[in-house]
Amino acid sequence: GNSVTQMEGPVTLSEEAFLTINCTYTATGYPSLFWYVQYPGEGLQLLLKATKADDKGSNKGFEATYRKETTSFHLEKGSVQVSDSAVYFCALSDLDQAGTALIFGKGTTLSVSS
Amino acid sequence: ETGVTQSPTHLIKTRGQQVTLRCSSQSGHNTVSWYQQALGQGPQFIFQYYREEENGRGNFPPRFSGLQFPNYSSELNVNALELDDSALYLCASSLYVTSAPGGYEQYFGPGTRLTVT
Numbered sequence: 001g002n003s004v005t006q007m008e009g010p011v012t013l014s015e016e017a018f019l020t021i022n023c024t025y026t027a028t029g030y031p032s033l034f035w036y037v038q039y040p041g042e043g044l045q046l047l048l049k050a051t052k053a054d055d056k057g058s059n060k061g062f063e064a065t066y067r068k069e070t071t072s073f074h075l076e077k078g079s080v081q082v083s084d085s086a087v088y089f090c091a092l093s094d095l096d097q098a099g100t101a102l103i104f105g106k107g108t109t110l111s112v113s114s
Numbered sequence: 115e116t117g118v119t120q121s122p123t124h125l126i127k128t129r130g131q132q133v134t135l136r137c138s139s140q141s142g143h144n145t146v147s148w149y150q151q152a153l154g155q156g157p158q159f160i161f162q163y164y165r166e167e168e169n170g171r172g173n174f175p176p177r178f179s180g181l182q183f184p185n186y187s188s189e190l191n192v193n194a195l196e197l198d199d200s201a202l203y204l205c206a207s208s209l210y211v212t213s214a215p216g217g218y219e220q221y222f223g224p225g226t227r228l229t230v231t
């Protein structure tokens with residue numbers, strides 16, 4: 001079945017460090033891919049998305065490229081800030097379901113210190 | 115533009131009881147989805163409603179049921195609560211077009227934290 005695998009956390013970085021959070025997926029067809037972020041005590045917010053192979057999603061300095069050949073969608077940021085501390089979820093659109101259902105990874109906690 | 119709201123924020127119930135959680139979708143959206151997020155896990159898809167009918171369901175038993183109203187507000191009902199139902203329940207709304215391909219952004223509410231004792 002369809003699934004998403006994220007790197008285990010927590011990831012602990014100093015401010016201005018480079019960030020990579022790995023995400024790989026298993027899916028039939030060509031799903032859309034997403035990164036969502038969850039700040040403490042809040043719901044999920046869409047960070048970026050890509051809808052087809054080789055698309056690059058970007059937002060707030062974060063980037064991820066849809067790599068069909070490696071079934072990956074790794075999240076990167078060149079210089080993290082303390083305010084980026086949150087839980088990050090990789091997700092794909094579940095094409096076995098009608099509508100807009102998403103399958104999420106388990107999440108990766110990022111902690112950035114000054 | 116109003117966001118997605120959920121009520122209540124927190125809820126404590128006893129095993130075997132029934133619970134109803136409520137969600138108000140973002141204005142103009144026609145689809146609402148419900149997810150269960152256990153502690154330390156990613157959200158799991160429960161079901162989705164489109165134009166007041168269920169049009170997708172995850173691997174959850176029938177004691178999880180829902181409704182979507184004409185004003186696109188929604189309810190999640192859980193009967194015969196079990197301890198494992200303790201989780202954060204998230205509602206998400208989106209504007210779905212059946213003829214268009216995927217990539218739909220979902221707008222999430224802050225969630226309802228349910229504790230079953």
